[in-house]
Amino acid sequence: MSSKLRVAVIGAKGRIGSEAVRAIEAADDMELVAAIGRGDKLETLAEAGAQVAVELTTPASVMGNLDFCVRHGIHAVVGTTGWTEDRLTQLTTWLDDSPDTGVLIAPNFSIGAVLTMKFAQIAAPYFESVEVVELHHPNKVDAPSGTATRTAQLIAAARAEAGCAPQPDATTTALDGARGADVQGVPVHAVRLRGLLAHQEVLLGGEGETLTIRHDSLHHSSFMPGILLGVRRVVTTPGLTFGLENFLDLG
Ligand SMILES: NC(=O)C1=CN([C@@H]2O[C@H](COP(=O)(O)OP(=O)(O)OC[C@H]3O[C@@H](n4cnc5c(N)ncnc54)[C@H](O)[C@@H]3O)[C@@H](O)[C@H]2O)C=CC1
Numbered sequence: 001m002s003s004k005l006r007v008a009v010i011g012a013k014g015r016i017g018s019e020a021v022r023a024i025e026a027a028d029d030m031e032l033v034a035a036i037g038r039g040d041k042l043e044t045l046a047e048a049g050a051q052v053a054v055e056l057t058t059p060a061s062v063m064g065n066l067d068f069c070v071r072h073g074i075h076a077v078v079g080t081t082g083w084t085e086d087r088l089t090q091l092t093t094w095l096d097d098s099p100d101t102g103v104l105i106a107p108n109f110s111i112g113a114v115l116t117m118k119f120a121q122i123a124a125p126y127f128e129s130v131e132v133v134e135l136h137h138p139n140k141v142d143a144p145s146g147t148a149t150r151t152a153q154l155i156a157a158a159r160a161e162a163g164c165a166p167q168p169d170a171t172t173t174a175l176d177g178a179r180g181a182d183v184q185g186v187p188v189h190a191v192r193l194r195g196l197l198a199h200q201e202v203l204l205g206g207e208g209e210t211l212t213i214r215h216d217s218l219h220h221s222s223f224m225p226g227i228l229l230g231v232r233r234v235v236t237t238p239g240l241t242f243g244l245e246n247f248l249d250l251g
């Protein structure tokens with residue numbers, strides 16, 4: 001039997017899934033053993049002997065797919081969004097029953113986005129105000145993006161740890177949504193615009209100065225090195241790993 005990693009893609013016909021299929025086919029140390037689309041049987045994964053499934057579908061489909069993978073001891077690299085505390089708890093429970101299986105959930109596979117989150121986390125305690133603006137293609141089904149939600153959570157945690165005061169905001173009258181979504185006290189704004197792919201700005205403001213951290217994914221190829229890294233690392237990392245930064249040496 002070949003020593004290549006046996007990899008499947010679930011959501012193989014989607015925007016990122018089809019790019020992932022090409023990247024896995026081109027990787028010397030991987031073999032694409034299944035490409036699953038909507039309506040295809042998950043049993044194909046087990047029949048094909050997949051060691052790792054790359055899950056790139058929709059928030060509505062991801063839990064059912066992961067339930068199957070974990071029950072069959074198939075490691076998973078997950079880019080699909082829609083993660084809540086309840087979902088993470090459910091997934092952890094499944095993993096407890098399959099202790100050798102690893103699942104990586106990466107809100108964003110691109111190195112620039114991972115660094116944006118890290119930089120925002122570092123900067124957040126030093127400014128009075130911080131807001132997140134994410135900008136995506138109009139076919140995206142969820143808002144705010146998984147990346148923006150994670151960024152805001154990391155910012156909120158960093159500010160709480162540093163003992164920062166709540167952000168200044170004198171708004172008393174506003175149209176619904178005008179101040180964005182409130183993610184743990186951090187406003188998050190979602191733009192949907194034809195022509196865009198995936199972009200994010202973290203705006204920080206202090207007395208007499210602002211700092212803007214901006215990242216642009218201009219092509220789905222930006223996510224591929226992160227997906228391949230995730231596949232290589234998840235097979236030796238049992239349990240739940242949340243965030244690609246855990247597989248990068250960011251200091
Ligand atoms: N973590 C990251 O770096 C990235 C994450 N994403 C996320 O990945 C997900 C997919 O994004 P896109 O490719 O843009 O969406 P898409 O709509 O182009 O693709 C999703 C695909 O999954 C298929 N699908 C749905 N349910 C399925 C099921 N039960 N079994 C098999 N296939 C199923 C759909 O038919 C579709 O082909 C989204 O949640 C998006 O936010 C997207 C880009 C980067």
Ligand SMILES: O=C(O)C1=N[C@H](C(=O)O)C[C@H](O)C1
Pocket residue numbers: 081107108136140144145146147148197198199
């Ligand atoms: O739907 C997308 O396109 C993307 N989804 C992910 C998210 O919601 O953060 C990652 C990236 O922003 C592209």
